[in-house]
Every structure is written in structure tokens, then in C-alpha cells.
Amino acid sequence: MISLFLLFAVGGLAVDGALPPGEVAAVLLPPSMVNIIPVPLGEFVPTGQKENYANYVHSLEFEFRGLAAQGILGDKGKDVRHKFSRSADGKENSYVHKFGNDGGGKYNHTVPFVLDEEKLVHTNATSLKYKYWFEPGQGLHADYNIPPENPLQIQHLYAVTDEGFTLIYKLGNVIAKNYYKRAPSSDAAPEVTSKTTVAPITTKKKA
Numbered sequence: 001m002i003s004l005f006l007l008f009a010v011g012g013l014a015v016d017g018a019l020p021p022g023e024v025a026a027v028l029l030p031p032s033m034v035n036i037i038p039v040p041l042g043e044f045v046p047t048g049q050k051e052n053y054a055n056y057v058h059s060l061e062f063e064f065r066g067l068a069a070q071g072i073l074g075d076k077g078k079d080v081r082h083k084f085s086r087s088a089d090g091k092e093n094s095y096v097h098k099f100g101n102d103g104g105g106k107y108n109h110t111v112p113f114v115l116d117e118e119k120l121v122h123t124n125a126t127s128l129k130y131k132y133w134f135e136p137g138q139g140l141h142a143d144y145n146i147p148p149e150n151p152l153q154i155q156h157l158y159a160v161t162d163e164g165f166t167l168i169y170k171l172g173n174v175i176a177k178n179y180y181k182r183a184p185s186s187d188a189a190p191e192v193t194s195k196t197t198v199a200p201i202t203t204k205k206k207a
Contacts, residue, residue: 037160038093038115038134038140039084039095039115039132039134039140040084040139040140040158040160040164040165041084041085041086042083042084042182042183043081043082043083043182043183043185044081044082044083044164044165044180044181044182044183045079045081045180045181045183046079046080046081046178046179046180046181047163047164047179047180047181048179049178049179050176050177050178050179051176051177051178052174052175052176052177053176053178055174056169056171056174056175056176059171059172059174060154060171063152063171063172064146067125067126067146079101079178080099080100080101081099081100081101081107081183082097082098082099082167082180083097083098083099083107084096084097084098085098087112091114093114093115093116094112094113094114095112095113095114095115095132096110096111096112096113097110097111097112097113097132097142098110098111099111111130113130113131113132113142114132115132115133115134116131116132116133116134117131118130118131119131120148126146126147127146127147127148128144128145128146128147128148129144129145129148130142130143130144130145131143138157138159139157139158139159139160139165140157140158140160141155141156141157141158142155142156142157142158143155143156144156152171152172153171154169154170154171155169155170155171156168156169156170157170163181163182164179164180164181164182165180166178166179166180167179167180
């Protein structure tokens with residue numbers, strides 16, 4: 001069952017803040033270090049290395065203050081574990097994303113997804129749409145609109161590295177990062193054929 005809780009309880013990073021006027025953020029990876037695996041299968045835990053979270057959380061709470069007032073933004077002080085696996089239905093490009101931060105190593109949120117397929121979900125509090133998609137050279141993207149008609153997206157990028165992945169969060173011009181490693185108990189070996197790294201956050205001038 002998907003919950004709004006994880007969309008905001010993003011594992012405790014800490015954010016730089018908005019970029020100067022006239023600039024937009026971009027995460028660029030060099031062509032020689034391409035992410036070639038659509039979905040990072042296995043279980044992943046935070047390394048403790050984080051960037052840019054405080055302003056990101058502030059932006060979430062401001063932009064989604066109605067949900068924050070209802071206590072739906074969750075406990076942002078705990079780190080979130082992630083697990084990606086293939087769906088039991090055996091369909092191509094069908095996966096399951098589990099995550100949780102209950103502190104007991106359990107996953108209390110499950111999100112089924114098919115690459116490039118948009119999903120619509122209704123909860124007691126609101127509704128949302130989400131889509132997971134893969135961009136070669138970047139990694140697995142997950143975009144959320146809450147509610148569906150809201151043009152402001154919560155964007156997650158899982159950029160695979162040789163140790164695990166870097167989870168990059170973006171809301172408007174605010175970006176945050178959390179670094180993950182493969183858990184010792186993970187049942188899937190790293191699916192990369194060469195080392196990959198995440199380039200520093202850069203900026204592009206708007207046209």
C-alpha cells in the first residue's frame with residue numbers, strides 16, 4: 001500500500017536551497033560513466049553521507065503545508081531503507097519498490113510500478129500520480145504529483161554507483177542527496193559492468 005509518508009520522509013538529507021534567479025538545477029553524468037541498469041535490484045541502506053536536506057524539507061513543508069498540517073509529511077529524522085525487486089507477475093519492466101524508516105529494518109510501504117507507466121492512487125487524505133522511468137546515463141527516475149493536477153513535481157533520481165546508489169531529490173530549484181550502499185543481507189548482486197559516479201550538482205542558465 002502506497003503512503004504519502006515516504007514521499008516526504010526522505011531519509012534525512014540536508015539541502016543548499018534555491019538557486020539564484022534565472023538558473024535551474026541539472027544533474028549531469030559524464031558519458032563514460034553511464035548508468036546502464038534501469039532498476040537497482042536489491043536492498044539498500046543509507047551510508048550516513050548526506051547533502052542539502054534542511055532547505056529541501058522546508059520547501060516540502062511550505063509547498064505542501066496542507067498535508068503537513070495533517071501530519072502526513074512523516075518523520076523526517078529517520079533514515080529510509082529501500083528495496084527493489086522484480087514483480088511476482090513476471091511481466092517485463094514490472095517491479096516493486098519497498099521502503100520504510102520504522103527503525104526495525106522492516107518495509108512499511110510498497111509501491112508497484114511498471115517502467116514508463118503512470119499510476120493514479122487515491123488515499124484518505126488526497127490523491128497522487130506517479131511514474132517511474134529510466135534515463136540512460138542518469139538512472140531510475142520517480143516523479144510524483146500531489147494531487148495529480150499539481151504541476152509541481154517531487155522528483156527522485158536513483159543514480160547507480162558501484163557501492164549502491166545516490167538518491168537525488170528535487171523540488172523546483174531545490175536539490176538534496178542521500179548516499180546508499182547495498183545492505184549485507186541484500187539478495188541481489190550489483191548489476192553494473194563498470195564503476196559509475198555521480199557528478200556534482202551543476203547549473204544551467206535558462207534560455
